[in-house]
Amino acid sequence: MMRQYELLERVAAYNPNVDEALLNRAYVYAMTKHGGQKRASGDPYFSHPLEVAAILTQMRLDDATIATALLHDTIEDTDATRAEIDQMFGPKIGKLVEGLTKIGRLAFVSQADKQGENLRKLLLAVAEDVRVLLVKLADRLHNMRTIHWVPVHKRGRIAQETMEVYAPLAGKMGIFWMREELEHLAFHVLHPEEAAFIEGKLADKRAEVGSILTDIETELSERLEASGIKAKVMGREKKPYSIFAKMQRKAINFDHLSDIYGFRILVDTTADCYAALGVVHTKWQSVPGRFKDHISTPKQNGYRSIHTTLVGPRKQRIELQIRSHEMHRLAEYGIAAHAFYKDGKMVRQGELARDSEAYSWLRQTIELLSDVDGGAAEFLEHTKLELFQDRVYCFTPRGKLIALPPGATPIDFAYQVHTDVGNTCTGCRINGHSRPLVTPLQSGDEVEIVCKEGAHPPSAWNALAVTGKARAAIRRANREQDRRKFARLGRQLYEAEVVRRADTDIPSLGVAAERLGHPDTESLAYAIGSSAMSASDALAALGFDAGEAPPSAAPANGVSVKIRGHGEDLPITFSPKHTTIPGDRIVGVLQPGEGVMVYPAGANEALAAVAADPHSWVDVSWDLSESSGTLYKAVVRVVAKNGSGVFADLAGALKASQSDLSELTVVMKTPDYRELNLHIEVRDAAHLSRVIEHLQRLDSVVEAARASH
Template sequence: MMRQYELVERVLAYNPDADESLLNKAYVYAMQKHGTQKRASGDPYFAHPLEVAAILTDLKLDDATIAVALLHDTIEDTDATRAEIDEMFGTEIGRIVEGLTKIERLNLMSREEAQAENLRKLLLAISEDVRVLLVKLADRLHNMRTLEFVPVHKRARIAQETMDIYAPLAGRMGMQDMRNELEDLSFKVLHPEHYSAISSRLAAMESSSRDITREITDELQQHLASQGISAEVSFRVKSAWSIFSKIERKAIALEQLSDMIGFRVVVDNLWDCYRTLGVIHTNWKVVPGRFKDYISVPKHNDYRSIHTTIVGPGRQRVELQIRTREMHAIAEVGIAAHALYKDNISGDMTKLEAESQAYNWLRTTIAHLTEGDNPEEFVEHTKLELFQDQVFCFTPRGRLIALPRGATPIDFAYAVHTDVGDTCVGCKINGAVMPLITHLRSGDEVEIVRDANHIPPPNWENIAVTGKARSAIRRAVRLAAQHRAISLGEQVLAAVIEREGLEFSEEDVLALAAYFEMGDRRELIIGIGEGRVSADDLAREATALKGKRRRKGNITLPVGNDAEGWFALRQAEWFKFRMPGGQRSAIRQFAALVGFDFNMPVTVSREGAVPGDRLVGILHQSGTMTVYPIDSDALADYHDQDVGWIDVRWDLEGKPERYHKVSIALQSANRPGALAQISSAIAACDANISNLVMRALSSDFHEMIFELEVRDLPQLTDVLATLKRTPGLTRVARASVLQASAIEGMEKVFEHNGDSTP
């Protein structure tokens, strides 16, 4: 435990004019009042206010604030009174100590009016004197540092409370170091496995990067010194929580982050900031889109720096921050860096408001928030100010659910669990029955009304805004249709067997499924129920199978006259056509999509996607992402897998027109000239054929999988509509991933055979 003279020396080190007698008197008074009280760790209770005071000396705060830190628990936990503190230390210190005493434990997971009033008291006390916030943050920081001694059942609540309120408030006041530590300590409690994994990775990376960081630091200093710029170059490793939140926000893998280590250049004056930028950009290549000038346009919390990213030694990406020493002080300790507290000015906030945009924002916000009489609305609006990018709602049990703006109760239900979404029939928002199309707001408590027999209607897809909800709705609708098809298919199969007087075993059914190119019995039944296998065809083939009268023979496909320059190759009853020189490359459309980090390996699903399609990205554990159209059948496979669902959209503004690959599936009568007719119809829509795979369904019909190049969804719709009007085609639709993969399968056959241009 810090001794009395040690605390005084810490204050005198940065403020030689500090009132030593005030500090000594506060130290002795607090120690006597807390007496033999013990903390949960078994340490003397006085160790806590003493550590809070020590934290504030690191911020170089005035002696009055240090005295408040020593006294902040005396009125609440001892027999001390406000009158006694006023008499011994003055009304200013007494007012701040009493303000801190009135702020009881916050619990923002609760909807009780008393808790809303506690939050109101905190913000109002801060608006009157920001030192209330500084002491409260230091108090919470020390409590978080010793959270391991708190009973286990209380830790998560305290950590969540810290993450929800105290860390954002520290960030709003520009106190980034304190915010980082509060977030990391909370992160360690709330997500211990993620914290351990990221911390281990950071430690290993810092150890392995020592040589390159030293090289980068030396090169920077040499180049700046050669231009007569005096600068301090240092580097820092990002906090575990900031890395985790960036991974969650951008849906990327840890390995794909390029800015876990950042370099800081601190110079003497504003002019040197821009001179330094010129030197850096002259000697190294700049990473496009990674430059920000927060000196010209400061952040809301007074943060000012120039940010840029270069390709440094060893082709390493290097993130740089350039700032003056004054800017650096504000960036580290925020509002505490302003001169108000060093000058012992009290009562008049005019100077601080003029100097600090962050504090001016806070007072204006609080004045706006306190206009309402409803304390629950006060909590809601406060959260809305602290969390501007997302909507934060709560379940009746207090679980926090984060959703994008514009989210509805349908999105909320699917965020809780897929089963909750599928069985959702209504909702209550803050206790009132509301429509499912209601847009949720931060602070809403949402209760989902469920019916186990409910099936989501297809129009929900147009209401939901998250990719996971929309895909889950499509999956539920599709499964419901499959169940209906299975029921009907079983009835048709049983009726056919009975009508033909056949005795069918399970092996016979599997053989029948194989004939119709179905994978198993279930797929055959679904095909029958959906009408893809007619009752007449089923009866004919079932009779032939039982009578051993029919055997599948060789199938030939007329070629030569169908399309000049095209040729075929038979391989396991699959046929592939390609235009000469039509070598396919991997589908990558970085420039046309937004919603992910451009360092991430991204591919479009094999079936293809075109501008106009609604998209969803699946982030795999490998760190890669695959983009699918929202109606892709392949998305059903990911619902129960540990993957990330990312909302992705097209961004073509200002970009040159280009063609996008997409696959379509056709069923065509096997007759001369059919392929030429189809090709002509596609060409008439100004679309291009880049690949084709064909297989025989029977002696009379073929299935064709075309890979087309089109500009957008309207052009693709035109192609499909034209083909549907073409004689001889019985089915025209966009291909599934399984169907589109047939092209890739045949490419591998050619590669295996050493023939890249069949």
Template sequence: MMRQYELVERVQGYDPDADETLLNKAYVYAMRAHGSQIRASGDPYFSHPLEVAAILTNLKLDDATIAAALLHDVIEDTETTRHEIEDLFGPEIASLVDGLTKIKRLDLATKEAAQAENLRKLLVAISKDIRVLLVKLADRLHNMRTIEHMRPDKRVRIAQETMDIYAPLAGRMGMQQMREELEDLSFREINPEAHRTISERLKRLREESGDLLREIEQALSEKLAENDIEAAVYGREKRPYSIWRKMERKQISLGQLSDIFGFRVIVETIDGCYRALGFVHQSWRAVPGRFKDYISNPKQNDYRSIHTTVIGPHRKRVELQIRTREMHEIAERGVAAHAIYKDADGKRAANGAFPLPKESNAYRWLRHLVDILSEGESPKEFLEHTKLELFQDQVFCFTPKGDLIALPRGATPIDFAYAVHTDIGDSCVGCRINGRHAPLITELENGDEVEIVCSKAQTPPAAWEAFAITGKARAAIRRATRMAVRRQYAGLGREILERALERHGHRYSEEEVAAALPRLGLKIQTPEDALALVGRGELASRDVLSAMKVEGEAQGGRRASGGPLRSIGKAMRLPAVLSRRGTEDRRGAIPVRGLNNTLPLKIARDTGAVPGERIVGILTPGEGVTIYPIFARTLKNFDDEPDRWIDLAWDVPENSGQRFPARIKVAIHNEVGALAQVTQVFGENDANIEHLNMEAGGPDFFDLEIVLEVYDVKHLNRIMTELKRKSLVSSVARVTGDSASQS
């Protein structure tokens, strides 16, 4: 275990201005706070925060971060409070430690919910001070290095969480070395057999290759030196997980992998990067399709480098990364490369803090991630959004104005539209890729120029969520879908309330509804909230009228709610307010202008309903209104629930071209050609069969139950009349729900 003076010396080795007193004080306090606590390995618990601090010294972090690392578990695992930490070490360190502390005693139903809430808290803390993330990543790295001491089931769960969340977070912050180690340690637990197989293969390759790595390093160095390019060349073996991921992505076997080794060429200037690339390509043949310029187009985590693959010395495929020393520092340490800010005189800033520069891509991405936290209504959604945002592989596309948009591989124009702006995504109706019209589900490729076509009348379809792969796009689509459904229910609620007021001789006034909200006794903030509840069937219109202090008799001399029922037609029973009106007086009815309107209406499947028929609606809480024809026997099930009855009237213009479903029952003789006679009538009369069910009605008959799509009741009656004339048709009837009404 590292001693106190050794830790201080390590920090002062890269930061001579480090506060020695602060480090000593944090070391002693944490050691005493954890006292006799023991880890699963049997080591003193204090060894863990000490190792976390040691990892952060390798990243050359400031003294406040090192102190926070030493103290990061004292609030969670000891009796220490944030107030004590703030008194002893100041608000800066207390804020860091608190950001790393899990939410305790939180009454959440599932482990997934607890994980989501703790991750939410962590990300919010990270957005305020990125050092919280650096300590958390070091904490997770040390836990993964010692994970063998935990139970097998717990090891797999922690490893999967590391692979899903923390390794990608390290990558998005540009900390490639830490990301690779976290991935590899996780891979060893998640898929031990694959890890073992690849490790053994690498060991054999090492033995077979001998000094090949050193020979290639030397050949590259000599070739660059011959051309007056000062460069350092480093060879490295790829990690097992990196190899596994490549095998999975390219669908190749381990034996087919030829680029196990990678080389980094470190030069002094950007000009030197391109000069080195030119000489490398002149000397060895480049592999087509394996060139990427991340200097011209940096990744979203600020990574910059030139990638190329050549057939190098000994005819081996050689992967090269060419970069400057500054780029290499950022590639390895990521945001930690910003660890110690200096003022104008070159001294460390007084508070030691190092929020990322405003122009940092990693900073912008992190702020964006925190912005979408509120989009997920459930822990599952939140975790999904977070994981979707932690992508690695990217494609770079352009707007028509030349702005660069980085997206995950596999992204579509839908993702592109939302990456530009949420309003662009919500109003998107089409796109042009490289000047040509293309489907919105087209997978984008590097260099594509994407133009989004918008319409103010557009609302994103819920089905888009299946084609979007970014968290931002999916979150926005879900939000727009929820808002569209809410608007539908609010529209229906307004229709219901307007009709109810009309029956009492009043006109609808949003101001009167707003004034009545406090009297409803519910947490309703706006009139639209109340209308949506009415439309969803969760708030009765009579309760709103009562809150609005609307009194008086409904038209016709009786109140709108309840009253005796009487018969209309052959088998129809309606609440009095509906039954008193004949088929002509429909002034208070809600108009039904088709099924593609803005109201949440649907037609009853057991009967169907078509324009020209008298119809009513049954309001089901949370599902909207189901339309029934007045002869539907199913309606008797709602006799005792008058508040659910909604008066409806068709308002579909003739020749609209829209078809509506009607369920009919046809009995045919069991003879050759009977079914053909039925379908011939449908075809000749421009009707469409949506559904057909055929059952034996006896030895001589078959019963057909058909959902037929027709324009209106005249169209339906003409078809039914022609069916009756057919010699092999015995009877035709409308299905009323539990029996048939002969036509």
């Protein structure tokens, strides 16, 4: 276990002004609090926070972060309190330690809920101070380094969480060395046989390659030096997990991989990067489609480098990365490389470069937390979606760059521009041409979103969206839309109940909401509309008699819920077993949480539902005051003579009556006649009558009538 003075020496090596008193207090306090606690390995528990602190010294972090690492488990695993830490180390360190404390005392429905809530708490703390994340990643790294001491039944869950959340989170923050090690350690736990196989293949490959790598390094170095470019050339081998992931992604075996070895060229300036690129492309043939300039277009986490693939000196493919030394430092340490240093000086109190690309991504992810109704598991799902994606770069018509994951559509683009743009999106133009909203976007596309005031996103978009931000916004908009529909239904149900009772003393819905303790009228209306309580129950709670159950037929006074169509203004659904069109006599059954199911009058299903619960009956009627433009399905039974041209006659009659045929079924055929079911689309009962009239006029039609509905 590292000694106290050794930790101080590590920090002093990069920060001569180290606050020794602070680190000494933290060291002694944490060691005392953890006392006789042991890790699964049998080592003193304090060895863990000490190793976490040691990892952070490699990243050259400030004194407060190192102290936080020493203290990070004290509130969670000892009798230490936030107040005590504030008193001894200051409120800033106290807040950092609290941000690292898991939520352990709540009852969660599932492991996903617990995992999601802890991630939510962590990211909220990270949004205020990124050092929380750096300590958490170092904490997870040491836990993974010692996972072989953890009981076998727990290893898989820890490794899966590491692979799905913490490794990609390190990558999003640009800390690539940590991402690679976390992936490596988790890979060996989750896929031990595959890991052993790939490592065996790599060993064979090294023996086969021999001195080729050194020879290529030498040739590249000499060629660059001859061109007056000061460069450092390094060969590198792909990590086992990276190889495994590519084999899975490309569906190829190990022997078909051509990029197991690559080379990195480090130069002094950005200009030298492009000069070096010119040298290698002039000398060796480049592979088409294998060039990426992440200097002019950095990745979302701030990563900058040129990637190219060449047919190299030995006529084999060589992957090259060309970057400056500063770019390399940022590539390895990411947000930690520039969060605490400016002009070679320590930035006190963990000031964060908040304009960095990595932090910009983090802020966008935190926006998902506003969707509190979605729950912790939903937040975890969205965050994983964001963590696992690379980027596609598109542009708005004004030239603003929008970064999206592969497979993203204009729907995702619209929500990335602004939530209101996504919610009112009705169409798009890609590179000046109208395209479907489900069109996958490509890097370089210019996307123009067409919006319409008052529009709202269909629920089906949730399955089409790729980004967590879009999915969260769509779900939130759908929930708000449903809430408005249920509230509108609740108002009508309350009004119908008041009219039915004909009691002038019954209070208005607003007064009722206040008396029943609801925050506003909308809340009580939603409760009634969603069947959390019935209008009758609400009146009973106000002291009015429950009254008789609603009648099982249309009321004499004509009070009913007015509907236009398929849930345009209300949570209305139509029975899938029946065809119902405007003008039919209809009844409604209130289904808890789903709204009103509409049936034809006399339908057995409706009668059975009302028999089970008389208060579920809802008097409904068509609102024919304004056409909604909705088409409804109806079935017409036709008996026609056999002969040529029958189907042409039927099609002509449908066209003349302005109806479309969606399906045709032959029910029966005899030598002289055939019976058909025509599934057509009509506006209302009057339109259906005109269709039947046109069919009956045909000489080939013996009988035409609406099929039983």
